Amino acid sequence: MSTSGPPKEPVKYVEKQLxxxxxxVAGDYKVRYxxxxxxxxxxxxxCSRTGKVFVPPxxxxxxxxxxxxxxxxxxxxxxxxxxxxxxxxxxxRSIELxxxxxxxALDGAxxxxxALIQECAPADVRMGMRVEAVWxxxxxxxxxxxxxxxxxxxxxxxxxxxxxxxxx
Amino acid sequence: xxxxxxVAVVGFAQAPIVARDEHRIATxxxxxxxRAALAQCGVEREAIxxxxxxxxxxxxxxxxxxxxxxxxxxxxxxxxxxxxxxxxSFAAYYAWLRIQTGDxxxxxxCGYGKTSEGEPERVLNLQLDPYxxxxxxxxxxxxxxxxxxxxxxxxxxxxxxxxALAARRRAAGARNPDAQLHDPASxxxxxxxxxxxxxxxxxxxxxxxxxxxxxxxxxxxxxxxxCDRPAWIRGVDQRIELQTLGGRxxxxxxxxxxxxxxxxxxxxxxxxxxxxxxxxxxxTPAEECILCEAMGLDAAGARPAINPSGGPLAGNxxxxxxxxxxxxxxxxxxxxxxxHGVAGARRAIAHGAQGHCLQHNVVWVLGDERRWT
Numbered sequence: 001m002s003t004s005g006p007p008k009e010p011v012k013y014v015e016k017q018l019x020x021x022x023x024x025v026a027g028d029y030k031v032r033y034x035x036x037x038x039x040x041x042x043x044x045x046x047c048s049r050t051g052k053v054f055v056p057p058x059x060x061x062x063x064x065x066x067x068x069x070x071x072x073x074x075x076x077x078x079x080x081x082x083x084x085x086x087x088x089x090x091x092x093r094s095i096e097l098x099x100x101x102x103x104x105a106l107d108g109a110x111x112x113x114x115a116l117i118q119e120c121a122p123a124d125v126r127m128g129m130r131v132e133a134v135w136x137x138x139x140x141x142x143x144x145x146x147x148x149x150x151x152x153x154x155x156x157x158x159x160x161x162x163x164x165x166x167x168x
Numbered sequence: 169x170x171x172x173x174x175v176a177v178v179g180f181a182q183a184p185i186v187a188r189d190e191h192r193i194a195t196x197x198x199x200x201x202x203r204a205a206l207a208q209c210g211v212e213r214e215a216i217x218x219x220x221x222x223x224x225x226x227x228x229x230x231x232x233x234x235x236x237x238x239x240x241x242x243x244x245x246x247x248x249x250x251x252x253x254x255x256x257s258f259a260a261y262y263a264w265l266r267i268q269t270g271d272x273x274x275x276x277x278c279g280y281g282k283t284s285e286g287e288p289e290r291v292l293n294l295q296l297d298p299y300x301x302x303x304x305x306x307x308x309x310x311x312x313x314x315x316x317x318x319x320x321x322x323x324x325x326x327x328x329x330x331x332a333l334a335a336r337r338r339a340a341g342a343r344n345p346d347a348q349l350h351d352p353a354s355x356x357x358x359x360x361x362x363x364x365x366x367x368x369x370x371x372x373x374x375x376x377x378x379x380x381x382x383x384x385x386x387x388x389x390x391x392x393x394x395c396d397r398p399a400w401i402r403g404v405d406q407r408i409e410l411q412t413l414g415g416r417x418x419x420x421x422x423x424x425x426x427x428x429x430x431x432x433x434x435x436x437x438x439x440x441x442x443x444x445x446x447x448x449x450x451x452t453p454a455e456e457c458i459l460c461e462a463m464g465l466d467a468a469g470a471r472p473a474i475n476p477s478g479g480p481l482a483g484n485x486x487x488x489x490x491x492x493x494x495x496x497x498x499x500x501x502x503x504x505x506x507x508h509g510v511a512g513a514r515r516a517i518a519h520g521a522q523g524h525c526l527q528h529n530v531v532w533v534l535g536d537e538r539r540w541t
Contacts, residue, residue, distance in 0.1 A: 016298050022229040022286045027193040059196045062239035065213050 029057045032071060037147040040135050044109050046070040052110040075107035076148075077132035079159040081168045082112075085122045100125045104151055105167040112167060119152035128158035169434055174538040175267050176391040176398030179384035180495035180504075181205040185348035185377040185483035188284035194228070197380035198280040199240035205276070205382040206242070209394035213242030216384075217272035219249050220263040222256030223281045223487050226291045241278055248272070254528070255279070256381065257449070257490030257520025261406055261530050263385050273387040274394075279488025280380040288376060288486055295524065301413065308451075309373065311413060311524040313365035316454035318419035320367060325457065327367060331359035333453035333467060334372045334481055341478020343508040346492075348377040348483035372453050374484035381488045383495050388538060399501040399516070403435030403533035413525060424519065424529040425462035431517075435533035440464050443515040443533070445500045446472045447493035450519075451480045455526060459519060463531075472517075473510045476500070490520025490530065497534050 006015065026034060033043045033056050045057030049066035055074055060067050083102035086095075100122045103112035117125050119134075131151040141147040181204035183189075183197050206212060219241055225233045234251045243249060250266075252259045256279030263275035289307040296302040296311075319325065335355040341347035353371060361371030384394065391398040407423035407430075410416050428440055440446070440463040450456035460467040460474070467474060475481075477496045480489045497516035499505040515535045522528040 014299055014303070016303075018294065020226070020229065020286060020290055024229075024285050025188070025190055025193060025282065027196055028191045029196070030193070058239070059192075060199045060240055063244055065242045065244070 029059055033057050034143040038141045038143045041073050042076055042106060043071050044074045046072055053108060054111050055106060055109040055113055074109045077154060078104045078106035079164050080125060080127055080129040080131055081105050081164045082127060083125050098122050104131055105164050110167055116150040118150040128161060130154045130156040171540045173268055174388035174400055174540055175264055175385055176400045177383060177498040178386045178391050178395035178398050179205040179208040180498050182346050182381045182492060182495060183379045184346045185379045185485050187375060187377060189378060194280050194282045195236050195240045198237055198278060201380045201382040202241055205384050209384050211394060216274050216276050218263060218266050218275040219247055220259035220275060221278040222252045222254050222259040224253055227281050227283060227286055227288060227486060229286050237278060237280060241276060255490035255520050255522045256488050257494055257530050258522060260383060260491060260494055261404060264401060264404060267385060267387050273390050275385045277383045279491045281487045283376050283378045283486045308524055310365045312452045313368045315418040315525045316367050316452055319454050319458055322419045327359060330372050330453040331355040333456060334358050337475055337478050337481040340476055340508060341482025344477045347478045368452055374451060374481050377483050377485045379485040379488055381491050381495060383491060397502040399498040399534045400538050401532060402535045402539040403431040405430035406530035408528040418525050421458050421462040421526045424459050424526060427529045427531040428463045431531040431533045440517055441472060443472050443517050444513040445476060445510045445516040446474045447496045448475055448519045449480055449490040449493050449521040451484050476508045476510050493520055494518040494532055501534060501536050
């Protein structure tokens with residue numbers, strides 16, 4: 001029996017390809033979040049009990065279980081809270097290796113988003129580094145996560161660890 | 169029968185069943201129901217010891233998609249949790265079992281999923297074996313049609329009988345604000361609808377629907393504090409049948425029959441007909457008649473009232489249709505069924521099912537009094 005590649009012999013094997021289409025409703029919260037990206041605005045939702053701001057917006061705080069009714073804009077810049085240097089190709093992405101995948105806590109947000117860091121050497125990325133979003137040009141933004149091409153260093157002084165430890 | 173813990177349904181919240189909720193994702197729909205169910209019980213999440221949910225990741229299109237629901241079930245600080253790739257009525261069974269062990273007194277049981285986002289008939293085709301059954305395109309409608317055909321051949325039932333039963337359930341559904349189909353339809357009208365898969369007409373089958381539901385279970389001692397009229401679980405049993413469709417008599421439900429006998433015995437009842445209300449998880453009129461026969465009930469009788477909510481024929485949100493039956497039984501016993509309430513209901517049977525042609529059945533017997541003293 002062959003151990004590499006799909007078997008070719010008819011009868012001995014049954015080949016089955018699954019095709020399952022889906023059409024996800026984005027939901028009113030995410031619709032507003034995605035639409036705002038067109039205007040280079042990143043929205044978060046604020047917990048009605050703790051005041052924590054979640055990005056992307058969610059309907060309720062998993063932590064406090066209270067509703068997050070209020071949508072508020074956060075900055076399109078923030079701090080690298082943790083990161084890794086990717087040396088293996090990832091399915092569905094064609095980015096030059098190695099590259100840096102980072103958690104970025106945007107200014108005004110209490111939870112990090114995942115971000116690609118470019119325009120600097122991977123070895124230069126560090127926890128506390130200040131970064132900003134690089135947006136697609138006006139007219140090209142579609143209201144999707146791809147409207148942010150990547151994040152890049154701002155050159156500002158690093159943020160001290162204590163300022164983002166609670167937002168890892 | 170050994171003495172077990174008295175456990176009751178003390179809260180139930182359901183989003184009205186709709187063809188497609190354009191405004192909310194599944195977890196957003198569920199959050200509202202969890203909050204509503206806890207509010208009914210006058211408690212916060214800290215009062216819940218255990219949680220269980222039923223949904224299908226293939227319907228959801230996300231492997232391990234069920235973990236998204238944890239964020240809206242109040243699962244913090246870290247909770248003991250169970251997820252079943254089954255109708256949530258079975259999650260309720262395992263939550264009841266967990267409470268029987270004595271390590272938990274209370275449990276949340278959730279069912280959710282946006283059926284409209286995928287193509288459920290394609291997904292449920294994959295439930296069958298890939299060599300013969302799935303490969304020839306069998307889906308739940310065609311297996312249900314095979315079942316209906318077998319049942320009609322054995323009993324002599326006709327197309328008119330199916331139409332008449334479907335019309336009765338549609339009329340009942342019109343009185344249930346949470347049902348999907350609110351427009352009554354006459355048997356004559358339904359018998360004019362085109363075949364879906366003969367002998368089943370489109371008018372006999374529920375449309376694709378979605379909802380989110382949350383039910384609360386509590387043991388004696390806490391149940392009375394969480395609900396003024398708890399629906400006590402007096403008996404329950406679940407039985408699964410063979411996967412091979414040809415390996416069982418589709419015109420009968422041996423599993424529902426055995427589960428009913430055992431649940432009734434646990435409840436101390438001789439016959440299913442001794443209850444006031446029955447809610448059956450039957451998604452075709454033929455399935456409902458098969459279940460009635462297995463349970464010893466008259467599908468056309470006035471008492472016990474069968475599917476006064478309209479049942480699944482008036483709304484069938486996959487993965488929670490069975491749990492809604494348990495919730496409806498609670499509503500009847502707790503006096504919360506409003507427009508479709510059955511006067512003087514003190515005992516109820518709720519049935520849940522999973523799989524093609526009633527493969528897996530769970531039967532609950534509930535009452536307004538505790539079973540064990």
